[in-house]
Amino acid sequence: MRTAAVVGTGLIGTSVALALTSRGVTVYLRDHDSTAVQTAAAMGAGLDAVPPEPVELAVLAVPPGRIGETLKVVQAENLALSYTDVASVKEQPLHEIEALGCDVSRYIGGHPLAGRERSGPLAGRADLFEGRPWVLTPSRNTDTETLNRALEMVSLCRAVPVVMAPRDHDHAVALVSHAPHLVSALMAARLEYARDTDTRLAGQGVRDVTRIAGSDPQLWIDILGANANAVADVLAGLAADLDTVVGSLRSLAADDEAKRDVGARGIEGVLRRGNAGHARIPGKHGQPAARYEAVPVVVGDKPGELARLFADVGRAEVNIEDIRIDHAQGRPAGLVELQVDPTRAEALTVALRTGGWTVQR
């Protein structure tokens, strides 16, 4: 790929432009906001100019609701040989594109699973997509050249391409992103009027379940609005299971032993399916979820303690897969859980104890 255009120089568009420019592609920038395009150009993302001939690929980094009209305009100008977008939903924009009579053969939907809390061109980064999944959603009519141009762009951004049908994509993000967000909010909403003594008993479990419930509502209304039916389908299934759980709990509270057994089996079914679903989430580097072993280490709550700990971990030559810091309420010291490969847990424990650490294992 030698030439590309980026239409919309916000966070994602500027990041795509920075990545392509850094790999030697000549990138033409465009935005209805001239300040945004000048900022992106000043950052080295590309040229604030109209390409002299059609570029190989134009990336439409505009809001989901504006993809159809934007594609209509740029195809009329013959801006590029192929076109893609970066919206987090894929079916609705495709319907609009078809309804507007755009050339669908030269369009392929795209969705890079990357983002930042900040927005705008200044937040753009050439490495934003590195190692991230980038979904491409060809329609029945998308030609192979367009698919290949999009694949080359994904590769230049060092992302990992995943090809899916538009409907499958929307169902997937409903399942692994949008529904979990609402579930977290629903659980957190139960705590709104909790007494202080109730929330003082909160441990790591409820903290994890409700962590993403702290996010900006307006942002999520926009995301959910573009994928509402797919999310509703996931949550309707969950609601049916929830009714079973509430019924099973009432049976479990009964005096009658046979009824309690029925309740226990109902709860067990959901918990076992939860185990099975939990095991489906892939671990690091797309491998199946590994069962790491926790090596919990007591550390003082002051600067320098973690440095000392990780220096000792480094000397033990054990790779840390994940870390969890547990600051129990009122606890003078914290507990740092080092998640490691189970075959390395004993070696790490011995090394740390030798170094004078208290390992609760």
Next chain:
Amino acid sequence: MRTAAVVGTGLIGTSVALALTSRGVTVYLRDHDSTAVQTAAAMGAGLDAVPPEPVELAVLAVPPGRIGETLKVVQAENLALSYTDVASVKEQPLHEIEALGCDVSRYIGGHPLAGRERSGPLAGRADLFEGRPWVLTPSRNTDTETLNRALEMVSLCRAVPVVMAPRDHDHAVALVSHAPHLVSALMAARLEYARDTDTRLAGQGVRDVTRIAGSDPQLWIDILGANANAVADVLAGLAADLDTVVGSLRSLAADDEAKRDVGARGIEGVLRRGNAGHARIPGKHGQPAARYEAVPVVVGDKPGELARLFADVGRAEVNIEDIRIDHAQGRPAGLVELQVDPTRAEALTVALRTGGWTVQR
């Protein structure tokens, strides 16, 4: 406190005995399993002997369903001046104690919020309760001396006492522990038959929401069984909100703009209540949940990198409040998010960049 008895030398009983013994209390051990009591005694938890006169406090560390009968037996023997237990539910055992005609004035319910994945006396630790909340649930008839003896034991275990009514305790753990567990399982159960391409798109959000869904079902059936109605009440409230959410999502998918507005307002309400509930969970040391600022640092996926990072963090003298390691799928390097006090984020960023780290901030 000079003398105590521990009845039931599993994980919790042995840990209480170890803590009290380490603070100079003479502890008498007892268990229907003579191997368990001998093991605990050999670990230095106390004496495998019958006390010559009533001890000050007997701690019944037996399963919830056996507290009533055990208290009846030990009170008939005049084992202690006061009695407490350690069960994770409090109302049902109290009803049984009252029904069995025990002396309720000398009994106070207790629940230390601490545990380990392992069980049995060998897993016992003197520091298991350090800094943890320990709920005490006096009944109307509990005398002040019994409350004070229990408070002294909690203090000797270096736990933080929280006094609550039995019913309030059961409601609190339903809210902050038992219901979140089922919510996590319900979300994870949705993923049971997800396609591989769906779960490849999983990010940190769904991982956090479903983390505790990997737990042992049988253990949780026992826990939920003893508090089933309180948990059902919390989840019935959540189910009503969930119905609203599903209805709002369907409206959000409508063609009619007025209907979409109604849907958006319904979703917004739940998301805002989620924000409010999320903010109720106390942070470190019982302070209100702090808003830390994330300083994301790119690190190589090999031993020694974290040591080098935390050595540099240590030199910057910035305290790390929490850590999150983000291993994006296929990503050669990981992103370590250091959560710090917002007033220290800039200093840390500068220090790390000076040290050659890539900070994505």
